[in-house]
Amino acid sequence: MFRGNHPTRVDEKGRLKVPAEFKRVIDEKYSMQFYITSLDGKVAQVYPFEEWERIEQRLAGLSTFNPTKKKFLDRTNYYGQMVEMDGQGRLLMPQILRTSAEIKGEVAVTGNLTHLIVRNLEQYRREIEEEKFTAEDEKTLDELGI
Numbered sequence: 528m529f530r531g532n533h534p535t536r537v538d539e540k541g542r543l544k545v546p547a548e549f550k551r552v553i554d555e556k557y558s559m560q561f562y563i564t565s566l567d568g569k570v571a572q573v574y575p576f577e578e579w580e581r582i583e584q585r586l587a588g589l590s591t592f593n594p595t596k597k598k599f600l601d602r603t604n605y606y607g608q609m610v611e612m613d614g615q616g617r618l619l620m621p622q623i624l625r626t627s628a629e630i631k632g633e634v635a636v637t638g639n640l641t642h643l644i645v646r647n648l649e650q651y652r653r654e655i656e657e658e659k660f661t662a663e664d665e666k667t668l669d670e671l672g673i
Contacts, residue, residue, distance in 0.1 A: 528552070529638030534648055537634055541625050542617040543573075546636055549643060550616050561618060564607035566599070568627035569650075571620060573643040576609070620645070 533546035545553065553559075557575035564572050574582075589596045608621040620630055628646060635651040637644045 528640050529643055530640070532635055532637045534633060534635050537620060537625070537631050537645075538617075541620050541622065541631075542613075543620050543630075543634070543636070543645060545612065545616045545618060545643075549636065549638065553612070559612040561610050561612065562607060563610055563618065563621055563624065564603040565624055565628065566602050566606075568606060568624065569646070570628055571606075571624045571630060571645040572639075573618065573645060575642070578641045 529549055529552060531548065533548050535544050535546050537543050553575060557577055560576040562574045562576055562579040564574070566572070586596055586600065606621065606624055606627075610618050610621075612618055624630060629650065630645055630647060633648045635644075635646050635648045637646075637651075
């Protein structure tokens with residue numbers, strides 16, 4: 528599982544240095560292939576390809592005419608790109624996402640259980656500060672048994 532926040536950098540060529548904490552999980556569990564995508568262009572979702580294939584298998588079972596499936600695939604294909612980790616533990620972030628999500632320089636890389644989220648570090652800080660965790664959020668978690 529991927530968990531925690533491990534800030535790192537995206538270099539001038541658009542390569543993300545995968546933080547060591549996440550690289551260990553990848554080395555133990557996954558291949559070096561990834562699908563990098565987004566649903567909104569504001570954050571990059573970095574899926575080990577094995578995890579992305581699980582999503583694709585579930586989607587393949589849905590009707591071709593399912594409007595949510597179409598919307599999901601439209602977005603993940605628009606932003607998506609297959610990449611392979613290089614020998615130095617770097618991933619080339621898709622140009623379209625680097626631009627739309629302002630992924631450059633210092634970035635936050637957070638674990639989201641089965642994949643990583645990469646986002647502009649300053650925007651992430653602002654979002655955390657502005658979007659308070661409410662009593663309603665606590666109630667929802669309680670109802671889920673968490």
